[in-house]
Amino acid sequence: SLTKYMEADPTLLSLGAGLPHxxxxxxxxxxAHVAPAGAxxxxxxxxxxxxxxxxxxxxxxxGLGKFLQYGNxxxxxxxxxxxxxHTHRVHDPKYVDxxxxxxxxxxxxxxxxxxLFYTSGDTLLVDEWTYPAIIGxxxxxxxxxxxxxxxxxxxVPEALDHVCTNWTGERKLRMVYTIPTAQxxxxxxxxxxRKRAIxxxxxKHNLVIxxxxxxxxxxxxxxxxxxxxxxxxxxxxxxxxxxxxxLDTDGRVIRLDSFSKVLAPGLRCGWVTAPKYIxxxxxxxxxTSIQQPAGVSQAIVASLMNEQWGHSGWERHLVQIQRDxxxxxxxxxxx
Amino acid sequence: MSFTTSxxxxxxxxxxxDLSHLFVPTFRIHQxxxxxxxxxxxxxxxxNMAGGVPHxxxxxxxxxxATVRAPSHAAPGRTGTLSLERTQxxxxxxxxxxxxxxxxxxxxxxxxxxxxxxxxxxxxxxYADWDVVASCGxxxxxxxxxxxxxxxxxxxxxxxxxxxxxxxxxxxxxxxxVPVAMDIEGVDPVALDSLCSxxxxxxxxxxxYVIPTGQxxxxxxxxxxRRKALxxxxxKHDLVIxxxxxxxxxxxxxxxxxQDTTAxxxxxxxxxxxxxxLDTDGRVIRLDSFSKILAPNLxCGWITAPAYIQDRMQILNESTILQPSGLTQGVISxxxxxTWGIEGWIEHLNAL
Numbered sequence: 001s002l003t004k005y006m007e008a009d010p011t012l013l014s015l016g017a018g019l020p021h022x023x024x025x026x027x028x029x030x031x032a033h034v035a036p037a038g039a040x041x042x043x044x045x046x047x048x049x050x051x052x053x054x055x056x057x058x059x060x061x062x063g064l065g066k067f068l069q070y071g072n073x074x075x076x077x078x079x080x081x082x083x084x085x086h087t088h089r090v091h092d093p094k095y096v097d098x099x100x101x102x103x104x105x106x107x108x109x110x111x112x113x114x115x116l117f118y119t120s121g122d123t124l125l126v127d128e129w130t131y132p133a134i135i136g137x138x139x140x141x142x143x144x145x146x147x148x149x150x151x152x153x154x155x156v157p158e159a160l161d162h163v164c165t166n167w168t169g170e171r172k173l174r175m176v177y178t179i180p181t182a183q184x185x186x187x188x189x190x191x192x193x194r195k196r197a198i199x200x201x202x203x204k205h206n207l208v209i210x211x212x213x214x215x216x217x218x219x220x221x222x223x224x225x226x227x228x229x230x231x232x233x234x235x236x237x238x239x240x241x242x243x244x245x246x247l248d249t250d251g252r253v254i255r256l257d258s259f260s261k262v263l264a265p266g267l268r269c270g271w272v273t274a275p276k277y278i279x280x281x282x283x284x285x286x287x288t289s290i291q292q293p294a295g296v297s298q299a300i301v302a303s304l305m306n307e308q309w310g311h312s313g314w315e316r317h318l319v320q321i322q323r324d325x326x327x328x329x330x331x332x333x334x335x
Numbered sequence: 336m337s338f339t340t341s342x343x344x345x346x347x348x349x350x351x352x353d354l355s356h357l358f359v360p361t362f363r364i365h366q367x368x369x370x371x372x373x374x375x376x377x378x379x380x381x382x383n384m385a386g387g388v389p390h391x392x393x394x395x396x397x398x399x400x401a402t403v404r405a406p407s408h409a410a411p412g413r414t415g416t417l418s419l420e421r422t423q424x425x426x427x428x429x430x431x432x433x434x435x436x437x438x439x440x441x442x443x444x445x446x447x448x449x450x451x452x453x454x455x456x457x458x459x460x461x462y463a464d465w466d467v468v469a470s471c472g473x474x475x476x477x478x479x480x481x482x483x484x485x486x487x488x489x490x491x492x493x494x495x496x497x498x499x500x501x502x503x504x505x506x507x508x509x510x511x512x513v514p515v516a517m518d519i520e521g522v523d524p525v526a527l528d529s530l531c532s533x534x535x536x537x538x539x540x541x542x543x544y545v546i547p548t549g550q551x552x553x554x555x556x557x558x559x560x561r562r563k564a565l566x567x568x569x570x571k572h573d574l575v576i577x578x579x580x581x582x583x584x585x586x587x588x589x590x591x592x593x594q595d596t597t598a599x600x601x602x603x604x605x606x607x608x609x610x611x612x613l614d615t616d617g618r619v620i621r622l623d624s625f626s627k628i629l630a631p632n633l634x635c636g637w638i639t640a641p642a643y644i645q646d647r648m649q650i651l652n653e654s655t656i657l658q659p660s661g662l663t664q665g666v667i668s669x670x671x672x673x674t675w676g677i678e679g680w681i682e683h684l685n686a687l
């Protein structure tokens with residue numbers, strides 16, 4: 001809450017927040033050689049690599065003095081703005097006061113979303129086979145899991161309705177956690193009809209939906225044995241199965257996005273999309289925990305996206321990722 | 336005080352006392368990491384579909400590089416470049432692909448190796464089985480350390496005036512702070528002893544959170560005598576000490592006759608020994624950060640504690656952040672291991 005005073009005079013050193021002076025940061029420049037959007041890095045000649053570079057001066061994006069300094073739980077503006085614009089392009093949320101906030105990836109984001117609504121003794125609705133690593137999160141928090149039957153498309157809406165209607169636990173069920181694309185561990189992907197049905201049940205029982213969607217972009221054309229005519233219809237961002245966020249008229253979806261599967265996991269960069277009153281709370285939670293994603297990671301991503309690839313390049317990169325994984329799938333299925 | 340120690344000495348040190356009776360119930364049982372069960376050991380050739388591990392051929396970065404200045408301001412304008420190549424090892428640092436891939440909740444090997452070496456030189460922990468785990472800064476580490484020993488409704492001892500970020504964490508965790516009186520040096524050990532002896536709260540006091548150097552908000556720095564007294568009281572009442580020490584290396588000491596900013600010897604830094612350096616029992620969880628000594632938004636730090644406590648810390652990391660940005664750890668490792676070296680690092684701290 002005091003940060004607005006810090007921003008008013010950038011030359012002031014705040015001793016209250018323990019801000020070191022940027023002249024003590026030993027980095028004059030941080031950068032990377034990156035493949036052109038849509039190109040394979042292994043097949044790109046060094047001379048064709050793009051030069052991503054962040055220096056102490058600012059231009060299209062902030063300078064290192066900003067990327068390497070304490071900030072707030074919203075992240076460095078050029079990184080945060082890119083994720084927000086991308087979300088708008090892909091999902092076009094149907095209510096007005098949506099917003100994005102940075103995360104360190106979906107495991108971090110999941111904990112934060114959960115802790116907004118749940119405490120010791122609560123029960124989380126999950127797929128009957130769900131992502132195993134969340135066990136490590138819920139057990140120490142004394143949160144139970146209520147499994148909901150799945151079929152080949154994922155969580156069954158009638159089953160979700162049934163569990164909620166027949167719930168006799170002391171505390172109301174308030175949240176459902178789902179991985180709608182390439183579900184871990186079953187691999188199931190929900191169709192748009194399935195998502196609409198799940199959303200309707202969530203509305204009926206007033207549930208918050210945690211949409212954990214790290215594989216969202218890894219959607220492909222259906223497999224064809226005809227190897228001559230593959231990869232002509234990759235979805236890019238225009239033909240993906242619409243997300244639960246894009247159906248969300250109430251503002252009950254907390255969507256978790258990550259760069260882990262589509263850029264690199266070691267960046268520890270992601271973002272959460274939700275109503276602003278929720279992202280504000282996640283911002284504050286960030287500020288009492290992780291602060292924000294690593295400045296080096298944000299700098300490289302912000303420079304790459306804002307100064308080199310742009311949205312069209314990023315979307316071309318996503319098509320390339322789809323092609324890469326579709327080829328691997330086809331190799332497997334061809335066998 | 337000499338900061339050097341020989342490895343022969345280290346093997347004669349005792350093992351840490353087993354303080355697992357102080358853990359919250361969940362952590363008393365040694366659990367296998369659920370993350371490890373899913374991820375296994377990452378390899379660069381096969382895709383682990385259980386863990387959703389992406390193939391590194393999809394990482395579009397060929398190389399990361401940084402221009403860095405020389406460690407000391409005595410050599411202004413002197414810069415160097417460090418680089419991280421995609422598929423080969425980079426000096427003692429991993430390849431870029433390894434840094435960009437999923438890794439476990441311990442931290443990158445090269446990063447932890449440097450910090451182990453540096454911690455040994457700076458503190459020479461007086462017990463054998465200590466280890467370091469990477470963190471994304473002390474605010475997050477405070478929350479994690481507290482959660483090992485305190486659950487909702489528990490109490491934790493704090494300095495009478497304490498770091499607002501830590502106090503916010505306690506509110507979140509529904510852990511109640513119990514303030515202990517301070518004087519000009521910090522926590523008053525007599526007051527602490529009296530507090531613990533007369534405690535009648537519903538749950539026992541198991542931990543104390545202190546900022547022994549450049550205390551936030553009072554600015555106090557505990558003398559060695561004060562630290563020893565505090566440690567003795569913690570031993571008497573079987574408390575874990577969470578030593579939050581981001582300003583440790585910024586101790587100014589008395590003004591020297593001449594300003595020697597090129598010293599690479601730890602002894603010249605005139606630092607009051609840390610609580611970790613007094614920790615014969617293994618009851619100190621020390622939180623270090625690069626925030627004040629390299630840059631805050633690197634979001635990198637480290638925790639030093641007994642190995643069995645670090646096993647729990649690893650699980651906590653794996654159910655939240657996984658680990659700090661591998662890329663950033665790689666840049667720091669390349670800088671500290673290969674570019675500046677430990678001498679350059681100490682020179683940098685001296686110049687600060």
